[in-house]
Every structure is written in C-alpha cells, then in structure tokens.
Amino acid sequence: MYYLDPKIEKLCRIFDQNERKDYLRLDLNENPEGLPQEFIDKVLAEVTPQFVSQYPETMHFTEVLSDFLGTDKNHLCLVNGSAEGIRYIIQAFTEPGGRIVGVVPSYFMFQVYSEMYGRDFVKVPYNEDLNMDVENIIGALTDDTQLLILLNPNNPMGNVYTDEDFEEIMVAAQFHHITVLVDEAYHYFYPKTFIKYALEREHVFITRTFSKLFSMAGCRLGYVVGWPDGIKMVQKMCTPHNTNAFAMKLAEAVITTPGMLDSLLQNFKEGRQYLTEALDKNGYLHKGEAGNFIFIKPKTDAQTIVDRMKAEKKILIKAYPNVGKFGNCLRVSIGDRKYMQQFIGALKELDR
C-alpha cells in the first residue's frame, strides 16, 4: 500500500537557497566575505585522492574540537550543520504529540521539525518592546512539556539572558523534568555561553555551528554538546558518516591557525560599528547587539524595500512582519565594512 505521511504533505518549507549566487547575501547570516582565499587554497592543497575516496573519520576532529572547547570528547557529537543536531534532539527527546516550548520569533526550523514529527510547539512571544519576559517562559513550562528551546543569543531578536534569569529558567525546567536545548549558533559574536550547563548537568544540550563566524555554511558542520549518555543518544540518530571530510579539515585549520578567528571577528566588528553608526546618523531605530544580524525599522514598507533591494541593487535581506514596536521590519546580516557601505547606500536610496 502506498503511504505518505500527511504531516509531510502539509509541511510548509521554503527552498530559496538555489537562487542567491549573484547577489550580496545579507539574508541568512552568512559571512558575505568568507575565509581568505589563500587560506582555503592552502588547506585544499593537502587533499589527496585517498582523502576524497575514503569515508570521513570523525575521531581526530572531535579531539581537536574538544581541546579547543576545553572539554572531553564524550560530551560532543558532530553533526551536518547544527540544524541536524536540533532535529535529532527533537526526534529523540520528545514523542508524537509531545509539548515543546520555544520563543517566537526565532529560528524557524524549531517549528518545522516540530510539525514534521507531529509535536505540539507552544510559542512564547516577545513583549511589545522586543524583550523576553523570563516569567513568560517559566509560565509556559508544565509537567507534560518535554523540551524547552532557548537561543543564546536569539536570532532574529538578538536578545540574551542574564546568569540569574538563565538559572531561574533552568531550575524551573529541572523541576518539571524538561530537556533544554540552547541554540548557540551565534556564540562567537557574543561570547557569553551557557555551555557549562550542558557539560555539568543532564538533560541540557547546546548546539553550535561552523556556519557563522567560522564562515563555513557551505560545508555543513556543527556540533551538539551534552552529558555523555545524552550525546550517545544523539550519536545513534546520525546517518552514517554524516559530517564530511572537507568540512572537518577546514574547521581544524580555522581552529588551529593563530589569529584566524580573531581576524574574522575584527572584520565583523568593524562592519557592525560602521552599520550602527550609519543607521543612527540616518535616524533609524535598530536592535541587534549580540549576533551577526540587525533588526531595522524602515521608514517605508519593509517588503517593498526587500523586493527592490533584490531587483535593483542585487542585495538580499529579509522582512519580518509585525515585530512588536518595530512593526514590519528588516533583518540584515552584518558583514565586512565594504558590504555594509553597499547596503547603507542602497537603503538610503530605496527607503524614502
């Protein structure tokens, strides 16, 4: 008997990533500049036919990564982009019909995976002033909640948690026996981390990615941090050889090349400083202190600006509808100063 899961049939997915190569891409929080060409050439020069023909081995890179993080490798599971790790955690740590609590707006795949597997995603919205009320999160936690998803910092809101607020949430989650997933995709742009919870407690996971500051979104590499028994469960979910050899080789080179991460971060900081000063000078309300993205309240219609940026300026950005006091607004990824100059020039022309 032919069968199709009705949940998959109903699922709404947007596959817009195949039409972006001729644009300045400020819509998905990648690094528009990328790693230095000579650095990539040097890494690729070491690739041999056997390197390509063999299945990838993960142990060596897991050790490099655990040294880098200052932890033991039994706390880590490599995944094919952190989105894969998020999917596995939802699959393994919640059941069909199970209750998942998450803040909105945030990274959309939490809701997509919840729908895909028939979970009940309960949304905790931001306040009108675009702040997250910790009491609202805690208030949404019940005995039948199986997973709480937090982001540190949150995409697209850029908000963060104080130590006290985070601890309060974790105490409530523990009280109700709820697994907590903290998405730290944007960690390096905002150094404060809650990784110690994933290393010291059970039922707390952190996901991280090489797609953002490490500038390797095309390679698909991320990792899950958690308690060893939880990590074993995530590992069991993985497709065989899920992380590819090129990605691990490049990531190792980024980690072990002195100054590489600092220089990526420095370029980003210069871009952010230029962008925020230019927005202030031109009277724009903006928000986004913690990630490599910024929310901007435009003076005219957000969707029209997005459409015209694409058609007339070859720049991709995103519109978000009804975001508290920002109303319909723009989210723009932050990159090197030269890209921010290009964006500001286009915004001044189109938004009037």
Ligand SMILES: Cc1ncc(COP(=O)(O)O)c(C=O)c1O
């Ligand atoms: C908050 C958040 N988590 C996870 C991801 C997925 O990243 P990856 O490329 O590692 O799958 C993204 C991508 O934009 C994101 O914004």
